Amino acid sequence: MNRYRRGKxxxxxxxxxxxxxxxxxxxxxxxxxRVSLLGKLRSYLQSHRHLFFSTVKRLxxxxxxxxxxxxxxxxxxxxxxxxxxxxxxxxxxxxxxxTTTQITxxxxxxxSQKAIEQFQKNLISExxxxxxxxxxxxxxxxEFRILSGFGDVLDMLDENPLPPVFIVQPVAHFxxxxxxxxxxxxxxxxxxxxxxVQLDMKWMQRLQAMLVIGERFALSLGLxxxxxxxxxxxxxxxxxxxxxxxxxxxxxxxxxxxxxxRRPFLYTGIWYGVIGGILAWVLxxxxxxxxxxxxxxxxxxxxxxFELMGLGFFxxxxxxxxxxxxxxxxxxxxxxxxxxxxxxK
Amino acid sequence: xxxxxxxxxxxxxxxxxxxxxxxELDAGEMAFLIGHSGAGxxxxxxxxxxxxxxxxxxxxxxxxxLNRLHRSQIPYYRRNIGVVFQNHQLLxxxxxxxxxxxxxxxxxxxxxxxxxxxxAALDKVGLLDKEKMNPIALSGGEQQRLGIARAVVHKPRIxxxxxxxxxxxxxxxxxxxxxxxxFCEVGVTVLIATHDVDLISRMGMRQLQLxxxxxxxxxxxx
Ligand SMILES: Nc1ncnc2c1ncn2[C@@H]1O[C@H](COP(=O)(O)OP(=O)(O)O)[C@@H](O)[C@H]1O
Ligand SMILES: [Mg+2]
Numbered sequence: 360m361n362r363y364r365r366g367k368x369x370x371x372x373x374x375x376x377x378x379x380x381x382x383x384x385x386x387x388x389x390x391x392x393r394v395s396l397l398g399k400l401r402s403y404l405q406s407h408r409h410l411f412f413s414t415v416k417r418l419x420x421x422x423x424x425x426x427x428x429x430x431x432x433x434x435x436x437x438x439x440x441x442x443x444x445x446x447x448x449x450x451x452x453x454x455x456x457x458t459t460t461q462i463t464x465x466x467x468x469x470x471s472q473k474a475i476e477q478f479q480k481n482l483i484s485e486x487x488x489x490x491x492x493x494x495x496x497x498x499x500x501x502e503f504r505i506l507s508g509f510g511d512v513l514d515m516l517d518e519n520p521l522p523p524v525f526i527v528q529p530v531a532h533f534x535x536x537x538x539x540x541x542x543x544x545x546x547x548x549x550x551x552x553x554x555x556v557q558l559d560m561k562w563m564q565r566l567q568a569m570l571v572i573g574e575r576f577a578l579s580l581g582l583x584x585x586x587x588x589x590x591x592x593x594x595x596x597x598x599x600x601x602x603x604x605x606x607x608x609x610x611x612x613x614x615x616x617x618x619x620x621r622r623p624f625l626y627t628g629i630w631y632g633v634i635g636g637i638l639a640w641v642l643x644x645x646x647x648x649x650x651x652x653x654x655x656x657x658x659x660x661x662x663x664x665f666e667l668m669g670l671g672f673f674x675x676x677x678x679x680x681x682x683x684x685x686x687x688x689x690x691x692x693x694x695x696x697x698x699x700x701x702x703x704k
Numbered sequence: 705x706x707x708x709x710x711x712x713x714x715x716x717x718x719x720x721x722x723x724x725x726x727x728e729l730d731a732g733e734m735a736f737l738i739g740h741s742g743a744g745x746x747x748x749x750x751x752x753x754x755x756x757x758x759x760x761x762x763x764x765x766x767x768x769x770l771n772r773l774h775r776s777q778i779p780y781y782r783r784n785i786g787v788v789f790q791n792h793q794l795l796x797x798x799x800x801x802x803x804x805x806x807x808x809x810x811x812x813x814x815x816x817x818x819x820x821x822x823x824a825a826l827d828k829v830g831l832l833d834k835e836k837m838n839p840i841a842l843s844g845g846e847q848q849r850l851g852i853a854r855a856v857v858h859k860p861r862i863x864x865x866x867x868x869x870x871x872x873x874x875x876x877x878x879x880x881x882x883x884x885x886x887f888c889e890v891g892v893t894v895l896i897a898t899h900d901v902d903l904i905s906r907m908g909m910r911q912l913q914l915x916x917x918x919x920x921x922x923x924x925x926x
Contacts, residue, residue, distance in 0.1 A: 402812040609793050612753070613854070614783035615810035616776075703755050 414626040425634070428595045432635025435588045436678055437642045439581035440670060444643060446573045448668055449566065460540050464525040464547055465555040475523055478552050482525060487543050492526040499524055522554060585685055592631050592689030596624050600697045612703045621694045628690020629683050636682025640675045705731040705862065705893045706752060711761035713747050721747040723917035724761065729895060731861070734888035736904045737897040739914035745897035748914070749864050752895070753787060754778050766861060783811050785862045786855030790870035792847050794839040800826070800850055801835040807858040825857040829883060845876040852883055856892070863887055865896040869903065877903050
């Protein structure tokens with residue numbers, strides 16, 4: 360230590376001259392870090408506007424990468440959208456098709472001919488009943504013999520095991536109303552002569568049930584694919600972060616906050632989602648357009664006014680919103696995991 | 705302005721890079737950090753930058769105890785400091801102007817203000833006519849001056865440099881050191897790590913000599 364001396368005199372001279380300088384520069388400290396609140400807000404908005412365009416520019420400068428990611432997002436968004444369009448159109452189709460619900464009434468096997476005739480009269484006078492068809496035990500046996508091919512077995516039996524049956528068609532407004540049909544079924548079941556009642560769900564009801572399943576399927580497929588979109592965008596953003604590592608390090612060294620570093624990546628994620636949403640809409644629209652010709656000709660054959668429905672403007676908005684949200688969340692997941700781990704070393 | 709109080713830094717590898725080090729640097733003072741490679745110079749600067757945290761002891765900068773500074777406060781703290789590296793850490797995907805503008809952009813300066821300050825900083829280091837060039841097209845000395853412009857563009861209170869003349873010839877090195885002295889003259893606290901003892905011995909500035917993480921000499925060489 361003794362070879363050196365602390366250079367007090369010289370330093371004091373320096374600090375004297377500095378004292379004068381800093382007095383002439385009273386705003387130096389303030390302008391070094393702080394900016395007025397209004398100015399801050401303005402530059403915040405400006406920086407967002409700047410980000411809006413600069414992130415687009417960056418995406419446009421890598422068109423292949425951008426298109427690939429957006430296309431994958433588009434397909435993931437488009438698949439459930441196609442299913443949805445299919446379900447909606449089938450529902451629309453179903454609501455236009457006339458259909459028949461029929462109720463099969465099994466009478467007690469030992470019902471007398473007289474009681475059966477009376478029962479038939481009662482049935483016809485029932486307000487909810489449109490038509491009634493009677494199948495006697497003998498007719499039922501013949502039918503069964505022909506249809507089942509178990510004729511030999513039946514011949515071995517001493518007695519006809521089949522009960523008398525009525526096939527009941529409810530009035531028109533019951534046709535698509537499952538609940539009303541069930542009420543009628545319960546009423547029939549309560550009658551003295553009746554052994555059992557069976558409501559035949561015709562293909563319309565089956566279709567309705569299938570459509571409910573289809574809707575659920577579209578929803579769960581949509582959720583699974585949404586997860587896929589999160590992963591795709593998350594991974595793309597992760598790679599983008601990785602490729603801009605040097606820049607992130609420098610930005611952090613000069614006082615950039617995590618939020619500042621995050622922002623362009625969040626914007627980029629949103630853009631992927633939005634572009635993907637638009638592409639998905641276009642894909643679905645093209646698909647609908649493509650099959651609408653044949654469908655119209657088919658409808659003509661059946662003299663139906665059926666017209667294929669697309670996604671429409673509302674569908675576009677929904678796709679954009681879903682795409683943008685998924686893009687933001689996916690980017691956020693990537694950014695939260697990777698940006699805070701990049702620190703200057 | 706900068707005060708180390710029995711600061712130790714042990715890296716996860718178990719290596720003790722700084723060992724109970726105490727020193728004080730006044731506001732507006734300029735000092736050189738010297739010592740062999742591995743003496744702990746870079747570690748000391750990294751502690752000031754909060755790129756590393758001390759394992760023991762206290763570090764006060766501008767009256768603030770850095771141990772009590774929360775992670776989220778680090779960016780705002782760093783805006784008071786300018787750093788220059790040997791490998792200058794310039795970004796080659798943008799112009800010289802945009803490189804220097806970075807510290808202002810992260811702090812949310814107005815574009816007009818950014819332009820004014822960036823040009824002032826570039827002028828100061830003599831690169832005003834190269835603002836549109838990509839730093840990769842600049843010479844080694846120019847790149848280092850660009851790094852300095854970026855370090856001072858936001859008028860920090862403290863300027864740190866880690867081997868800023870590392871791979872420059874003596875003449876350019878002297879030029880760079882002279883730049884640092886000019887910043888000191890306007891009140892910036894300057895701390896420079898270097899092993900170029902020949903160069904700085906002629907400057908008559910305070911020297912802090914490290915050896916194996918300890919301060920072994922402190923003062924202006926006689
Ligand atoms: N991140 C690190 N992890 C482990 N050891 C390190 C790390 N950084 C530096 N060191 C060690 O600490 C000691 C001091 O390093 P450094 O501060 O870079 O010295 P100088 O800059 O004086 O050459 C060296 O022995 C070095 O190997
Ligand atoms: Mg070093």
